[in-house]
Amino acid sequence: MEARYPSESCTTLTDLVLTGETNPLNNLFGGELLARMDRAAGIAAGRHSRRIVVTASVNHVAFNKAIPLGSVVTVEAKVSRAFRSSMEVYIDVWVEDRQSGDKTKANEAIYTFVAVNESGTPVAVPPITPETPLEKERFDAALRRKQLSLVLAGKMKPDDATELKALFI
Numbered sequence: 001m002e003a004r005y006p007s008e009s010c011t012t013l014t015d016l017v018l019t020g021e022t023n024p025l026n027n028l029f030g031g032e033l034l035a036r037m038d039r040a041a042g043i044a045a046g047r048h049s050r051r052i053v054v055t056a057s058v059n060h061v062a063f064n065k066a067i068p069l070g071s072v073v074t075v076e077a078k079v080s081r082a083f084r085s086s087m088e089v090y091i092d093v094w095v096e097d098r099q100s101g102d103k104t105k106a107n108e109a110i111y112t113f114v115a116v117n118e119s120g121t122p123v124a125v126p127p128i129t130p131e132t133p134l135e136k137e138r139f140d141a142a143l144r145r146k147q148l149s150l151v152l153a154g155k156m157k158p159d160d161a162t163e164l165k166a167l168f169i
């Protein structure tokens with residue numbers, strides 16, 4: 001399969017924070033943000049693989065900054081690394097200042113999607129070639145994150161997590 005670039009999967013969703021999507025402090029409800037990130041990441045993984053994709057894990061979510069009611073929120077998702085059937089998708093969340101238009105990074109998350117056939121069986125996806133320094137940095141660290149996710153899910157023995165062990169040697 002021919003390699004693809006992260007930019008080919010880049011998916012941007014921009015939307016407002018409306019009443020009904022906020023917590024008692026009038027900030028965006030965490031579950032609503034997770035859902036927006038899942039949608040953007042699913043589209044990105046689908047663009048990379050051109051397959052049905054399912055969310056396999058949510059590996060890292062940092063709610064660093066509250067997002068107030070009425071904010072313009074942009075969720076940007078890109079495949080950072082493709083393995084055999086799984087893809088790591090990196091998501092950056094930006095909040096736009098309505099007067100200046102300046103965007104501030106509010107949150108980030110890392111999801112894993114798996115490409116499957118009509119029966120739900122995992123299928124191979126194209127490899128990915130990172131281009132920018134940030135894409136290369138995320139690509140390089142993705143195997144470590146995959147091993148951590150598999151160990152935490154009980155799907156890999158800690159002894160087999162070579163990339164994690166290398167951090168401490």
Ligand SMILES: CC(=O)SCCNC(=O)CCNC(=O)[C@H](O)C(C)(C)COP(=O)(O)OP(=O)(O)OC[C@H]1O[C@@H](n2cnc3c(N)ncnc32)[C@H](O)[C@@H]1OP(=O)(O)O
Nearest residue numbers: 042053054055056057083084085086112114122149150153
């Ligand atoms: C878009 C949506 O929201 S879909 C709804 C929510 N998601 C779902 O319903 C998915 C339900 N889960 C499933 O269907 C299955 O568990 C699957 C397809 C994710 C994985 O199936 P498995 O039988 O575990 O398959 P298998 O062991 O071959 O793993 C497939 C790939 O997923 C990876 N994987 C599985 N679990 C994890 C995990 N927790 N973290 C990271 N990667 C994982 C494996 O490493 C493997 O990757 P690779 O082929 O690139 O090496």
